[in-house]
Amino acid sequence: MEIALLSVFFVLYLTIRFYLVDHDTPADKDRKRFQKGIDLLSERNTEEAHQYFDEAVRQHPNSALAYACRGKCQLARQNHFSAIYDLTQALSRDNTLADCYLDRGIAYHQTEQFTEAFREFDKAVWFFRDEKPDAYRWRALARIQLRQLPQAENDLRRAVALGDENSFHILMQPPFTRPVYQRR
Numbered sequence: 001m002e003i004a005l006l007s008v009f010f011v012l013y014l015t016i017r018f019y020l021v022d023h024d025t026p027a028d029k030d031r032k033r034f035q036k037g038i039d040l041l042s043e044r045n046t047e048e049a050h051q052y053f054d055e056a057v058r059q060h061p062n063s064a065l066a067y068a069c070r071g072k073c074q075l076a077r078q079n080h081f082s083a084i085y086d087l088t089q090a091l092s093r094d095n096t097l098a099d100c101y102l103d104r105g106i107a108y109h110q111t112e113q114f115t116e117a118f119r120e121f122d123k124a125v126w127f128f129r130d131e132k133p134d135a136y137r138w139r140a141l142a143r144i145q146l147r148q149l150p151q152a153e154n155d156l157r158r159a160v161a162l163g164d165e166n167s168f169h170i171l172m173q174p175p176f177t178r179p180v181y182q183r184r
Helices: 002-021 026-033 035-042 046-059 064-076 080-093 098-110 114-128 133-145 149-161 165-171
Strands: none
Touching: 026 035, 026 064, 035 046, 035 064, 046 064, 064 080, 064 098, 080 098, 098 114, 098 133, 114 133, 133 149, 133 165, 149 165
16 A cells, blocks of 8 residues: 555656656757857857757757757858748747847848848847847837838837947937937
C-alpha cells in the first residue's frame, strides 16, 4: 500500500515537473540554443554571425529566431531583399517577434517601399508598447516620406519622450522647424 501511494506521488511530481514547471517557449529555447550567434550579433561581428545563423537555419528550419537573426545579419550587410525574405520567414513562424517588424520595416524603407515600411513600423510600435523609441522614430521617417507630417511630428515627440536623441535632432530640421513668429 505504501509503495502504491509513493508511486502515485512520484508520478504526480513528474507530471507537475515536466508539464507545469518547464514551460519555456520555443523562442526561449532557441535563445539558449543560439546564444553563441546572438553574442556574435551583439558584438557586431555580422560576417561570423551570418555564417552561424545560415547553418542554424539549415539545421533548424522551423526556428523563427534563426531566421530573424539571419535577417538581422542581412540587414547589417545591406542585403535588404534577403533581409526581407528572412524576416518574413521568421514572422510566418512566430508573429510576436517585435524586432522582426522593426527590422523588416527598415529593409523596406531602405528599398524605398515606404507604405510597406510604415505598416511594419506601425506593428513594431504596437508590439514594443512604448519600450523602444526606435520604432516611433522609424515610423516618423516613413510618415515623412508619405507626407504625413503632423503624425510624424507626434511620433518624433513620443520618441523624444522615451529618450531618443536622434528624434530630437530630426525635429530640429525642416520641415519641423518654423520661424519663432509662426509658432503658436
